[in-house]
């Protein structure tokens with residue numbers, strides 16, 4: 001079990017972090033001119049996030065990750081640029097954009113750091129989305145605008161110490177206690193939980209049905225100790241959620257949704273964002289490797305001039321290009337409301353694995369420099385190990401595709 | 413207040429400029445364009461700040477082809493109210509550009525006309541002054557600071573070794589330099605709203621093109637750096653004299 005402590009509540013500031021002197025030289029790569037398939041506002045959204053990232057995050061991200069300190073002041077900036085729920089309606093704190101815009105925004109964030117993207121994914125897709133989709137109008141009005149503006153930070157509690165890939169085996173429960181429910185149990189690996197103002201929690205009711213609810217972090221009996229010792233997603237804060245007879249007002253429980261369909265619909269949203277996001281991490285690794293390969297000379301010429309290094313670079317851009325097309329197609333299906341959970345699984349699994357492979361190859365091209373914080377590679381590499389596991393593991397997504405194509409369930 | 417911001421587009425700052433074979437044109441294949449940073453970061457943002465403080469409208473204007481609409485939309489996403497594009501599809505010189513802007517602006521009664529200090533591609537620093545001349549307006553170039561109080565404008569210019577502070581009445585034309593404002597990044601809501609803001613396309617007036625680009629030349633490639641041991645001053649002097657020919 002990883003060690004835990006009581007959480008830091010305070011917001012950080014830019015001054016809390018050491019700034020890297022090295023400029024972020026990232027340039028986008030689009031080998032198949034996939035940009036032609038996008039609209040002006042997609043490109044503009046992507047550029048806006050890239051500019052914000054370069055100005056506010058790139059200078060501090062290495063230090064944040066190195067010290068395992070979450071730059072919580074970035075929540076406000078993420079909100080201002082519009083990274084929380086970009087595809088939710090404006091009146092509920094979203095950006096009123098389409099699914100492709102949401103995708104390109106996640107790609108730009110993860111281009112910088114998977115932890116940064118996680119901050120946005122959780123807030124937008126795992127907290128705002130279920131509240132938008134399932135909560136009563138009153139609860140929506142109460143929480144969504146403040147989540148959209150970054151005034152409130154939310155977290156999503158599904159995973160438990162003994163229920164990871166198999167969330168149906170969760171033990172957290174609610175029981176009826178008059179005007180409220182009493183919530184008991186514990187959640188594990190919860191992104192943002194130690195700094196959250198509220199949690200969207202999934203628990204079983206007295207009939208054993210999974211229910212969703214909004215739980216205020218200042219409710220008595222609620223605690224969220226921080227999990228330490230992560231070698232991955234170090235700039236993102238992760239914790240537990242512990243509920244000891246927490247009173248949850250009945251109005252905070254989502255009225256109409258029962259069963260795992262609720263949390264899984266949120267996960268589909270977030271996984272969709274990851275399918276795009278992972279390409280960002282891959283692009284950053286490729287971009288850095290290409291530049292390094294052309295600048296670094298050994299045996300009297302740039303190392304990118306050697307066949308072995310060209311094989312790596314050529315395969316990287318090939319795989320990135322395939323992933324870009326997969327994501328774009330998934331985006332057009334999602335815009336029509338037709339992307340199936342199984343299609344999303346395929347893209348999440350393929351693109352994250354692709355990014356991890358690209359990061360590994362890029363790590364080698366950078367030689368010894370590749371393991372240092374002078375370059376983003378090792379950080380991406382370590383981050384992507386989490387991305388491979390959370391939001392459905394690499395194996396679980398394969399089983400989903402297997403189930404989808406054969407009709408036979410190989411899970412249990 | 414009625415504010416006009418004239419915006420130019422320029423190649424993205426990391427673009428490696430290539431020339432066509434005869435050297436008379438820039439090869440635009442694969443070149444990404446952005447709004448000229450002086451126009452976007454300083455002129456436009458200061459105009460928006462003035463509007464936010466005192467009310468009014470901010471219009472952006474570009475002389476150029478339909479391809480420029482994406483650059484114009486960015487200005488709308490950052491916060492301008494509407495936009496005008498004077499539809500010119502061939503590359504023209506500064507005087508032609510200024511004439512078009514002046515023709516459009518003359519009947520619009522703007523309180524302030526903003527320009528960038530220069531385009532970062534052609535570095536002319538001409539258009540703003542030419543427009544002011546055509547419209548018979550006062551012009552302050554390379555302003556690092558601008559305050560408006562009623563019809564009085566106080567404009568600061570960085571000059572060699574200090575600052576110059578100028579008081580002048582509106583209407584007025586001004587070109588913006590670094591310091592006048594801070595870059596704003598458009599947010600998603602602004603980007604979506606920009607799609608619905610009016611972008612009017614108007615035809616240019618007839619005006620002769622007075623100049624012709626005869627040729628572009630790229631600077632010579634930088635040679636490799638020679639490192640000389642600090643103890644070997646004689647060698648340094650010899651190289652500066654014989655090879656670099658600077659002493």
Ligand SMILES: Cc1cc2nc3c(=O)[nH]c(=O)nc-3n(C[C@H](O)[C@H](O)[C@H](O)COP(=O)(O)OP(=O)(O)OC[C@H]3O[C@@H](n4cnc5c(N)ncnc54)[C@H](O)[C@@H]3O)c2cc1C
Nearest residue numbers: 156157158159164165189190191386390391393395396411
């Ligand atoms: C940094 C981080 C942040 C996270 N944030 C959140 C969050 O915000 N909210 C949240 O609810 N959860 C979060 N998670 C939890 C994450 O979703 C789980 O870790 C994930 O679902 C896997 O669960 P597990 O770790 O219990 O692994 P397990 O389910 O125990 O899996 C272990 C291994 O067994 C394999 N396996 C499991 N079942 C099968 C099977 N049927 N067939 C074949 N192989 C199988 C898996 O593929 C995996 O390789 C986070 C995790 C991390 C690391």
Ligand SMILES: Cc1cc2nc3c(=O)[nH]c(=O)nc-3n(C[C@H](O)[C@H](O)[C@H](O)COP(=O)(O)OP(=O)(O)OC[C@H]3O[C@@H](n4cnc5c(N)ncnc54)[C@H](O)[C@@H]3O)c2cc1C
Nearest residue numbers: 418475501502509527528530531533534535536537538539
């Ligand atoms: C079809 C076409 C393509 C062109 N392509 C380019 C190009 O790729 N890059 C480029 O730099 N120039 C381009 N121009 C020319 C450019 O737009 C100017 O018209 C002219 O070159 C002035 O350049 P300058 O350096 O003298 O401007 P400056 O005098 O340095 O510009 C000062 C300020 O004047 C304003 N301004 C300048 N040009 C315009 C304009 N066109 N519309 C509105 N306001 C303007 C801006 O506020 C700018 O900051 C193009 C023109 C046309 C018609």
